[in-house]
Amino acid sequence: MHRTDALAEGDRVMTVCNACRYCEGLCAVFPAMEMRRSFADGDLDYLANLCHHCGACFYDCQFAPPHEFNVNVPLALAKIRAQSYARNTWPGFFSPLFARNAVAVSALALASLVGFLAGFALAGANALFRAHAGPGAFYVIMSHHAMVVVFGIAFLAALAALAAGLAHFWRGISEPAATLASPALLAAATHDAATLRYLDGGGAGCMNEDERPTDRRALFHHLAFWGFLSCFAATCVGTIYHYGLGREAPYPWWDLPVVLGTLGGFGLVVGTPGLLLARLRRDPAIADAANSGMETTFIVMLFLTALSGLAVLFFRATPAMAVLLALHLGIVFTLFLAFPYGKFVHGLYRFAALVRYARERRTLAATPDRGS
Amino acid sequence: MQEFAPDVLVAGGGNAALCAAIAARRAGASVLVLEAAPRFYRGGNSRHTRNMRVAHDTATANLTGRYTEEEFRDDLLRVTSGATDDDLARLMIHESKDMVHWIGAQGVRFQPPLSGTLSLGRTNSFFLGGGRAMLNALYRTAEALGVAVRYDSEIVDLAIDDNHFKAAVVLENGARYSVPARAFVAAAGGFEANTEWLEKAWGPSAGNFLIRGSPYNRGTVLKCLLEKGAAEVGDPTQCHAVAIDARAPKFDGGIITRLDCVVFGIVVNRHAERFSDEGEDIWPKRYAIWGRLVAAQPDQIAYILFDARAITLFMPSLYPPIQADDIRTLAARLDLDPDALETTVAGFNAACRPGRFDPEILDDCATVGLVPPKSHWARPLTTAPFYAYPVRPGITFTYLGTRVNSEARLLMQDGRAASNMFAAGEIMAGNVLGRGYAAGIGMTIGSVFGRIAGTGAARHAQD
Ligand SMILES: Cc1cc2nc3c(=O)[nH]c(=O)nc-3n(C[C@H](O)[C@H](O)[C@H](O)COP(=O)(O)OP(=O)(O)OC[C@H]3O[C@@H](n4cnc5c(N)ncnc54)[C@H](O)[C@@H]3O)c2cc1C
Ligand code: HEM
Ligand code: SF4
Ligand code: SF4
Numbered sequence: 064m065h066r067t068d069a070l071a072e073g074d075r076v077m078t079v080c081n082a083c084r085y086c087e088g089l090c091a092v093f094p095a096m097e098m099r100r101s102f103a104d105g106d107l108d109y110l111a112n113l114c115h116h117c118g119a120c121f122y123d124c125q126f127a128p129p130h131e132f133n134v135n136v137p138l139a140l141a142k143i144r145a146q147s148y149a150r151n152t153w154p155g156f157f158s159p160l161f162a163r164n165a166v167a168v169s170a171l172a173l174a175s176l177v178g179f180l181a182g183f184a185l186a187g188a189n190a191l192f193r194a195h196a197g198p199g200a201f202y203v204i205m206s207h208h209a210m211v212v213v214f215g216i217a218f219l220a221a222l223a224a225l226a227a228g229l230a231h232f233w234r235g236i237s238e239p240a241a242t243l244a245s246p247a248l249l250a251a252a253t254h255d256a257a258t259l260r261y262l263d264g265g266g267a268g269c270m271n272e273d274e275r276p277t278d279r280r281a282l283f284h285h286l287a288f289w290g291f292l293s294c295f296a297a298t299c300v301g302t303i304y305h306y307g308l309g310r311e312a313p314y315p316w317w318d319l320p321v322v323l324g325t326l327g328g329f330g331l332v333v334g335t336p337g338l339l340l341a342r343l344r345r346d347p348a349i350a351d352a353a354n355s356g357m358e359t360t361f362i363v364m365l366f367l368t369a370l371s372g373l374a375v376l377f378f379r380a381t382p383a384m385a386v387l388l389a390l391h392l393g394i395v396f397t398l399f400l401a402f403p404y405g406k407f408v409h410g411l412y413r414f415a416a417l418v419r420y421a422r423e424r425r426t427l428a429a430t431p432d433r434g435s
Numbered sequence: 436m437q438e439f440a441p442d443v444l445v446a447g448g449g450n451a452a453l454c455a456a457i458a459a460r461r462a463g464a465s466v467l468v469l470e471a472a473p474r475f476y477r478g479g480n481s482r483h484t485r486n487m488r489v490a491h492d493t494a495t496a497n498l499t500g501r502y503t504e505e506e507f508r509d510d511l512l513r514v515t516s517g518a519t520d521d522d523l524a525r526l527m528i529h530e531s532k533d534m535v536h537w538i539g540a541q542g543v544r545f546q547p548p549l550s551g552t553l554s555l556g557r558t559n560s561f562f563l564g565g566g567r568a569m570l571n572a573l574y575r576t577a578e579a580l581g582v583a584v585r586y587d588s589e590i591v592d593l594a595i596d597d598n599h600f601k602a603a604v605v606l607e608n609g610a611r612y613s614v615p616a617r618a619f620v621a622a623a624g625g626f627e628a629n630t631e632w633l634e635k636a637w638g639p640s641a642g643n644f645l646i647r648g649s650p651y652n653r654g655t656v657l658k659c660l661l662e663k664g665a666a667e668v669g670d671p672t673q674c675h676a677v678a679i680d681a682r683a684p685k686f687d688g689g690i691i692t693r694l695d696c697v698v699f700g701i702v703v704n705r706h707a708e709r710f711s712d713e714g715e716d717i718w719p720k721r722y723a724i725w726g727r728l729v730a731a732q733p734d735q736i737a738y739i740l741f742d743a744r745a746i747t748l749f750m751p752s753l754y755p756p757i758q759a760d761d762i763r764t765l766a767a768r769l770d771l772d773p774d775a776l777e778t779t780v781a782g783f784n785a786a787c788r789p790g791r792f793d794p795e796i797l798d799d800c801a802t803v804g805l806v807p808p809k810s811h812w813a814r815p816l817t818t819a820p821f822y823a824y825p826v827r828p829g830i831t832f833t834y835l836g837t838r839v840n841s842e843a844r845l846l847m848q849d850g851r852a853a854s855n856m857f858a859a860g861e862i863m864a865g866n867v868l869g870r871g872y873a874a875g876i877g878m879t880i881g882s883v884f885g886r887i888a889g890t891g892a893a894r895h896a897q898d
Contacts, residue, residue, distance in 0.1 A: 082691035082752045085485050085565030088546035097550055100751050122571060123564035125482045125689055129475060132691075265563050267544050267572075274571045 066104050069142040073107040076139045079132055086120040089265035091255075091420045092140070093120075098423060109236040111143035112409075112416040119264030121349050122274035128348070141351035148357075148408050151235065153227030160404040164357035168364060168401050176393035179205075183389055194382045198311040204385050205392070207305065217399045224403035225411055232412055238419045245422070252417035256410075259284060272344050283337030287365060288410075290330020294372065297324035313379055324372060331369035335362050361406035367394050441467035441583070442896035443889070444603055444616035446590050446656045448472065449481035450566075450878055451860025452622035453573035454885030455892070456582045457541055459620070462893035466582045467614065469605055471589035471623070472651040476687075477570065479624045480648035480832065480861070480877075483689040484566035486548075486559040487882065488875035489535040490528050497545045499556040504528050507558075510873050518670075518869025526841050527867055530883045535560055538882055542572035554719060559875040566878075590623065590656055595663040598847045600856045617896035620888045621845070621858040622881070625833035626654020627674065628686060633830070636672050643735035645679060645829040650686035657862050660837050665853070666846045669834035669865020675872050676726025678702075679829030681736055682754050694824050695749040697725060698812050699794070700741030701783055702826075704732040707766065707775035709783070714811035717797065723872055726828040737826050738769055740780070743818040748794055756822035765821045784815035832877065836865040843888035855895050857888035 065071040077096055080086065087093045092114050099106055116137050126132035149158040160167045183204050195203050202210075233243065242248060255261065259281050262269060268276025301320040304310040314321050339362045342355065371391035378387055401407070443459040445452045448470030460466045470477050490507045494500050507528045511519055539545065544563035548556035555561075562569040578584065585607065592604035600619040605612055626632050628650045633641035661667055683692035698718050702725075703709055711728050715721055729737045746756075759765035766776035786805035792798055792814055800813045837858045838846040845853040860881035867880060 078751070079691060079753060082750065083565075083689070084550065085562075085690075087550065088561075088563045094550075100747065119564060119568075123568035125565065125567045126691075127475075130687065131684060265544075265546070267563060267568070275575060 065107075067146060069139070069146055070104050070107050073111065073139045073143045074102045076134055076136055077102045077107070077110065079126060079134050080136065083126075085125075086123060086136075089119045089123070090115065090117065090261040091417070091424075092136070092261075095420055095423055098426075105236045107143050108147045108232070109238075109416055109419060111140040111147060112232075112412040113261075113420055114140040114144070115259070115262040115413070116141060116349075117262050117264045118270035118278065118346075118349055119267060119276070122270050135349065137349045138351060141349075141354070144409070144412075145351060145354040145357070147232065147235075147412065148406075151228045151231040151408075151412075152404060153224050153231060157224075157404055161354075161357055164405050165360045168360050168397060168405065171401060172364075172394060172397040175396045176390060179389040179393045179396075180386070182209075183385060192382050192385065194380060195384060196380055198313070200379070200384075201312055201388060204388060207311070210392075214396065214399070217396055221399050221402045225408065228403055228408060229411055229415060232415060236416075236419065238422075242419060242422050243415075248418050248421040251421035252414055255417045255421070256414050271341050271349075272346055278341060280338060280341045283334045283341065286330040286334030287338060288334075290327040290332075290334055290369065291365065293323045293327030293330060294369070295327075297321070297327060321376065325376060328369040328373045328376070331365055332373065335366040335369070338362055339366075358406050364394065364398050364401070364405075368398050439467060439583070440615045440617075441465045442616065443467075443618045443620060443892045444469065444614055445620045445622060445889075446603065447479065447621070447623035447860070447862075448477045448584070448586075449479035449622065449624060449860060449881065450484075450570070450573070451481075451624075451862075451881035451885040451888075452620070453478075453570065453577055454538070454541075454882045455620045455622055455857070455859050455889035457573065457577050457580065458886045458889030459893040459896075460577065460580045460582050460889075462890050462897075464618075464893035464896050466577075466889075466893075467616070468577070468582060468584045469588040469590055469603070469614070470584065470586050471653075471655075472586065472649065474586045476649065476651065477574070477586060478567065478649075479652050480627075481570055481881065482567045483648050483687075484562070484569075484878050485690070486555060486561045486875045487531075487535070487878035488559050488873060489531045489879065491532060491535070497547050497560055498558075499548070502558045504532075507531070510558075511867070511876070514871035514873045515867075515869055516871065518871075520866050523839070523841060524867045527880060527883045530887070531879050534879070534882050534886060537886065538573075541576045543569045544572065555874055589651075590659075593619075593656070593659045593663060595660075595856075598664060598849070598851060598853045598856075600853070618855040618892035619857070620885075620892050621656050621660060621837065621856065621862050622860045622885060622888070623656035623862055624649070624652040624654075625861045625864075626657055626835070627652055627830045627833050629653040632658075633674075636674075637730070640730060640735050643827060644676065644730065645681075645683050645688065645692075645827050646686045647677075647679065647683075647688055647690075647692070647829045647831050648686075652861075654833075657836065660845065660856075660858075664847045664849070665856075666838040666848045666850075667835060668838040668863070669836050669869055671835040673870065674833045675723060675831040676730060676828040677722055677831065678725035678729045678737065678739075678826040680752065680754050681825035681827040683827075683829065688753075688829070691753040692829065693722075694739060694752055694826060695722070696739055696741055696745060696824065697721075699745035699748050700739050700816065701780070701809065702737050702739050703771070703776065703779055704737050705734055705771070707771045707779050709779060709807060710737075712807050712810055714801070714809045714813055716811075719874075725826075726830070729826055730828040735827055738771070739824045739826060740765070740816060740821065741823075742816040742821050744814065746822060752824075754824075756824050758820050758822050760819045760821070762816075762821055765823055769823055769825065780816055783809070783813075784817065787813045787815045831872075832861055832864070834865045834869065836861070836863045839863045839866055839884070841887075842891045843884045844891060855892070857892050859884035859888040 126134040149161040152158040262281045269278035271278035297320045442464035445468045490504045546563040588607040594601040602613045602615040679692040763773040766773040786802035790800035845856040
């Protein structure tokens with residue numbers, strides 16, 4: 064019937080929930096579930112990615128373990144979610160990378176670091192340990208042209224793989240392509256994603272360690288998410304400066320790319336440890352232990368990206384700059400290349416699920432009444 | 436065990452108990468809650484609830500329209516056929532208005548009605564996340580205020596002297612000890628999980644009943660109180676029972692084993708014979724009689740049969756229906772006599788008068804010349820596959836309890852009010868709900884009288 068045990072368990076749990084529905088007010092998963100009477104693999108992939116793992120429905124459930132009905136929605140959906148990441152990967156033979164994410168990403172990071180250091184050395188060994196200053200100082204070490212080529216390729220490759228994965232996911236949940244083309248639905252989903260609307264336990268707050276809604280993941284995610292976007296924006300502005308205005312990095316501290324990069328870097332440096340701490344403190348009952356490697360790897364990579372970026376900023380006038388820059392570029396290169404093969408895809412599939420939910424919300428039909 | 440003599444001792448850990456504990460603590464008393472269940476199962480049947488009935492003069496964010504005190508009282512009089520103490524009922528209904536705000540201030544959150552229960556959206560306020568979420572909020576608040584809570588602590592005896600509470604005897608993980616207190620609040624629920632007691636009231640057939648809620652509601656506190664001089668109230672021979680899936684566990688199956696498809700099919704007993712009008716009235720008005728109807732059948736089991744046309748008309752339930760392509764095979768799967776079932780279905784099909792089927796209203800699809808008749812939604816079972824759910828009586832709660840006055844103080848058999856004993860919740864629900872049921876009233880009784888009892892107990896303890 065189902066492709067995996069995790070999907071079979073998801074079906075079982077959703078069938079219990081559909082007969083109960085007490086959690087209807089907590090998030091989008093339950094109203095979406097109520098629109099169905101049975102749960103095929105595609106439905107479960109969709110519901111799993113709609114779930115924000117806020118934990119509320121586990122602690123609110125009268126049938127949670129040790130009850131014999133053993134209802135654990137956050138865990139059941141987390142397992143399905145992780146499987147959906149791997150299954151939708153493009154190219155398909157990369158899907159084992161999710162299971163061995165930490166090893167794969169570390170190896171790639173190491174290789175990139177060595178590559179950048181070697182490249183710098185070849186470009187001019189004597190340039191490596193000297194202090195540089197003024198516009199174009201970075202490009203003494205690595206030409207701007209080379210940077211654009213190397214990162215452009217990595218970025219485009221990641222983008223292509225993410226797009227292919229998304230297309231696969233979308234077909235798997237059997238949603239028409241037209242839904243993704245509706246500006247109104249995209250706007251609704253963007254709002255829900257940007258505000259993390261469903262990471263709040265229906266207004267009561269998220270739960271992570273126990274039934275007290277003390278979890279601050281939404282706050283730390285905002286710091287990390289907006290921090291990341293801010294860093295990304297810094298890079299875009301820098302590119303515009305370079306090609307549009309002919310201004311070369313490094314820019315003064317008050318200039319837009321530096322301000323955006325610094326703020327974003329701080330957001331990530333504060334946000335990611337917050338998320339990591341939440342992950343470490345998580346109640347084992349709702350933690351998907353099998354996939355924690357992938358998730359921790361993603362958090363650590365984001366943290367290192369930000370930390371190394373800030374280090375380049377603070378020490379850019381010292382002899383350490385070149386090595387730090389190699390470190391930073393190596394990490395960023397790895398981060399981008401690994402995007403399609405790690406936890407990063409959660410943002411993509413969750414967004415896609417929110418778009419579909421925005422469509423379904425419109426067609427929410429009344430169900431037959433059932434007294435008390 | 437450690438010696439701790441609280442001002443107020445609360446027996447039980449459900450809605451009534453926690454409301455009493457919080458109210459007593461807020462009134463300045465030291466409070467100990469003794470809960471028989473382990474921590475996960477804390478809160479008895481309140482864990483399984485989803486809403487409470489409250490009077491209100493205007494619509495709110497979560498209540499769709501006004502529900503006046505008069506209307507609430509009319510509803511109560513109707514469902515109980517007058518078996519209610521009118522003074523207590525009026526008090527409860529009046530207090531329900533403020534109670535919903537008070538309980539909100541204790542951290543309980545509400546939401547608009549659940550789909551499938553929209554008809555209750557005007558009268559009942561739904562807990563966000565259901566009863567366990569509601570209890571978690573109450574426990575959090577109670578603990579933050581300094582209420583002490585002990586789990587796995589069953590009260591097995593009470594020391595009562597001349598209508599005066601002295602101490603409770605507690606069994607905690609095999610250890611017996613006594614807890615003295617200045618005042619006592621009995622909020623330990625009904626006795627629906629006590630099979631021996633049920634068998635005394637209903638005979639051996641009660642052994643086949645399923646218990647929808649907590650296995651810890653064994654009525655020990657109620658029994659002690661009645662034996663030690665408390666006056667009783669409510670019908671000892673009645674309980675609220677509905678027909679639930681026979682495959683449900685003996686205890687604690689909760690809401691999800693209910694079946695709402697009786698009106699769309701026929702119901703037969705072990706002899707494959709129909710025994711009641713399945714389409715007498717709309718389901719919310721009839722679901723509560725089917726527990727007793729099934730209880731009266733041989734072996735306390737019955738089977739709801741319907742065909743492919745009905746499968747999507749009702750709320751999905753926990754277990755899949757038993758299914759077959761013809762009636763004979765279905766009978767075999769249910770262990771019924773195939774000839775008898777075929778005869779019953781054929782007789783029913785032949786008696787169905789053509790009409791306009793409409794599940795939303797009392798339609799004109801009825802049987803002619805059939806005994807018992809099916810008055811509405813009677814459509815011949817002709818479209819394969821055919822489905823069946825086996826059902827048994829599932830007990831929701833019991834009516835027998837302790838009599839109280841408007842201070843939630845126990846009234847004793849000698850006619851006096853107890854000096855320091857109070858009761859709240861299902862253990863005294865029979866005062867206002869002597870018979871019948873209106874959805875959401877169990878939680879209203881618990882919260883309103885819990886708050887009154889806790890406040891009164893604290894006042895007494897501090898005098
Ligand atoms: C499936 C189901 C759904 C329901 N849905 C609703 C609903 O939506 N709305 C509604 O209003 N009502 C509903 N009810 C009825 C409702 O559950 C009860 O009316 C209500 O919970 C009673 O509250 P209480 O606090 O008096 O008792 P309970 O919540 O049952 O609490 C009794 C407590 O006493 C403890 N206890 C028992 N014996 C001892 C002892 N000897 N020593 C120490 N502790 C003891 C128990 O462990 C428990 O914690 C439902 C009932 C069921 C079974
Ligand atoms: C569409 C946008 C996004 C949505 C809706 C979203 C949502 C979520 C949610 C609900 C979680 C918590 C549950 C879980 O661990 O899966 C989470 C975790 C996380 N997200 Fe996002 N996210 C988005 C994009 C991003 C982006 C762009 C980044 C950074 C690049 C990011 C970084 C993280 C991190 C680091 C975690 C913690 C991982 C963990 O603890 O396992 N997210 N996200
Ligand atoms: S998680 Fe539990 S309480 Fe919530 S809908 Fe599912 S079964 Fe019901
Ligand atoms: S964990 Fe939170 S987001 Fe996920 S299904 Fe449960 S309530 Fe919804």
